Amino acid sequence: MSTTMAPVKARRSTTEKEQETPAWQKRLTSDRAARIAALLSFFLFWVLISWLFLRVPGPIEVVQRLVDEFSRGEVFGNFGKTLYRFGVGVALATVVGIAIGVVMGLSQLGRAFFESPVLVGLSIPAIIWSFLTVMWFGFGDLSPIVTTFLTSVPFVIVNVAQGVRGVSRDLRDMSTTYNVPLSRRIKDLVLPAVTGYVAAGVRFAIIIGWNGVLLAEWFGGGGGVGYRARWWYDANRFGGFAAWVVLFVGFIVLLDRFVLDRMIQRAFRWRDASA
């Protein structure tokens, strides 16, 4: 009697695995599915909490409040105000942060000079700045702008300085042997090399900075998203409060996804071309 044994295959090729995996399984294990699952579980969690606690507004109530605010004509004016303050603050933080970061990264002396102030800046929370600026500048646009700037600029500085210190020694030596002027070195060598760090810094600036703008508006009373959120809060209507928070958070997420991400990809075109 003879038995024939089927050969045992040690490993399957990627093509075989690909073919054997059913389509539904592929879809369920995709990145996209993970993202949707995260959103969905957050949403369910929200619904659950709003059922359990009366004071927490549910999604439906928040959407209703949002629609109310739109129909009252409160949204565009206040949102525009906040956006303007936030935009100016973050833009200033980016420009000043890059400048100081480059100085700190290039010069030993610059680093010694700025290190402590930046450290102090990092550790002061937005709420302290918002109190101070309202005291200094009153209820106008200046308090939220300065608060946004002061809370976010240290993060840009730290990131940029770290990036500048990491610029290739070989390329710096090359620039020295060819006597390349400092301004050109910064423009063509240092800044492109730190693009990733600048992007990370600006992201931080945006995330930290919006705390600043909302807090300054909360205490300032010169209109804006923070002011409007407080108005509902003081009226003990948490739905309206939550509506404004959702609006602004949604805006920040979209800004990050569609504007910042695109800009970063554009700056790294040379990398894609090389691959």
Added chain:
Amino acid sequence: MAVLTVKNLAKTFNVGTAKASRVLDDISFDVRGGTFVSIVGPSGCGKSTLLNIISGVEEHTSGDISLTSDSGGPARMGYVFQDPRLLPWRSVMKNMMYVQNDRSEPTVARCRKYLDMVGLTKNADFFPGQLSGGMQQRVGIARAFAVEPDLLLMDEPFSHLDAITARGLRAQLQDIWAQSKKTVVFVTHDVVEAVELSDRIIVLQPGGRIYEDITIDLPRPRRQTDPTVATLQAEVLGRLEAMKALSRTASEVAA
């Protein structure tokens, strides 16, 4: 006229610490304008250190260096490194322009000319990452020539390339040099390469002294297949082997 004069040059790394090491001991030589001089020596004997001191990237411990330019102004230097050292985020042409003094029309034309000479006219708008290693090195060579340097320094520019690419580039370098007649100080550990390219070979020995100064009096262009070139290569190689044997016994005696 001497473009470069080096006198009693010495270099010690980490002066005054326990790690102090003397790399160059007492180096003196001068280089006349329009000549191609090679510095040859075993790996680790201080060749790159010497070039970096001449270029100003590294400071020297004692001795003198003087550089003269024909114009009387500060001497312009070109440097071809072991690796291409290009800005990865700038195109080939922008990399060439990065090291130029000005953005004038003649400067752009000069960059194009040298890019053409290394056969990369078509790649002017490529990013370095889109070129092969040999092509990147050619950009580095074109960049160095395009600044019209009073002194052109090269530090083992072909050692990272495969043999066939390296041979092609050596021939190309001979052609470009024949046309431009720049003053070149070329560092290599490869005697064969040095004989093929140079008017003169300075042999460095371990411990940082000059062992020998050899004049290479062969007609150009020199090709590997030429028997007189091969004979001289063998002879210089023999002398270098003798030096290595000598420094080996010296260090054994010292130990």
